[in-house]
Amino acid sequence: MMDKTKYFVVKKKAIPEVLLKVVETKRLLATNRGMTIQEATDEIGISRSSFYKYKDDIFPFHENEKGQTVTMVIQLDDTPGAMAELLQKVAEYKANILTIHQSIPINGVATITLSVEVLAGTGNMSDMVDELEQHEGVHYLKIVGRE
Template sequence: MSEKSKYFVIKEKAVPEVLAKVVEAKRLLDSKKGMTVQEATEQVGISRSSFYKYKDDIFPFHENARGKTITFIIQMDDEPGLLSEVLQAIAENHGNILTIHQSIPINGIASLTLSVDILPNRGDAEAMVDDIEACQGVHYLKILGRE
């Protein structure tokens, strides 16, 4: 019986240093033609064995999110125009809203659940999350799931 893969989305500050360096080495290999794994790992300060051990298991969020559906929950102020600003951030990063549900605000805070399709070859989930979190009045954003 094969074991099903489980995926986790974690913030960069929680990623062990070796894994962050594996991602950096992969970026170097992709950006510099002719660079060897040995050169990339030496440049970022990890062993080749660490690179090979983790290279297929760690990648930037945006790399694996294109062409996928992501569900977010957002807590935000109940302010005119804020929902429009959040939706604009999604559109600017080539996301297509599939579902949207906003609760009745309690104490001036609304909860919003969104399912967003990240368009293949165009969408940028990482920038989308950054842009939504940067909206004045957004207090909390959590990624609930990814399909």
Template sequence: MKERNDYYVVKRKAVPEVLLKVVEAKHLLESAKVPTVQEAAEQVGISRSSFYKYKDDIFPFHEHSMGRTFTVMIQLDDEPGFLSGLLNCVAKYQANILTIHQAIPVNGVASVTLSIEILNITGDVSELIDALEKAQGVHYLKILSRE
């Protein structure tokens, strides 16, 4: 059975300290206050392995996310209509696609990067991401950035 990824919104006090430190380390790296993962991990008091274990799974939630964008990379089967299904999913949640990039498929699998703008009429963003991940032919979804 395929593992299902769910998204949750929890209060800061419910998040384990190691995850909060991963967010802090990511901020240090993104703001160029430290040049390496090792230095960021040491500064916040976690191991590098903890940082790498959780770095793609936690990020700050912005209450006022309207007008913001996020970028996802999706690997999906290279079959007619599968990309159209992803685009229809974004439309269903009334979000706006800013950019689409598809690399040349390799071994029947296409890599697609979508930059999506969240509008004031956009539905639940967590549900949108979940729906994209469950779309026909999708093997993998990764959130690359949030702005």
């Protein structure tokens, strides 16, 4: 039986150099607000295409995850109760919902930006994201930020 886990904790020495450089580029952009992506990638020594390819897929793991904010973009069917069911899943994991923004549905699909805070009693975030992603009516889910 294939494991459905989509998130892993990997030691730094096992991560390809390009991914480490993507993380460093993101850190550089976050600390130097006026810096362009081209300037940051040039300074770190990776191509812009490598940065764009991996920028949403790698985040540093913080030992103290509690109090961390996770922001997701979710595309969801525009059906009565669909968002309520999704938010109920978040509540089951005891994550604190900080913000919800829903766009006007287009062709029966709404785009939702959801920010949640990981607290001391919050369940496994990887499991929560996996359940949200597998939820009926969800077309797309992507983690767009972690602070």
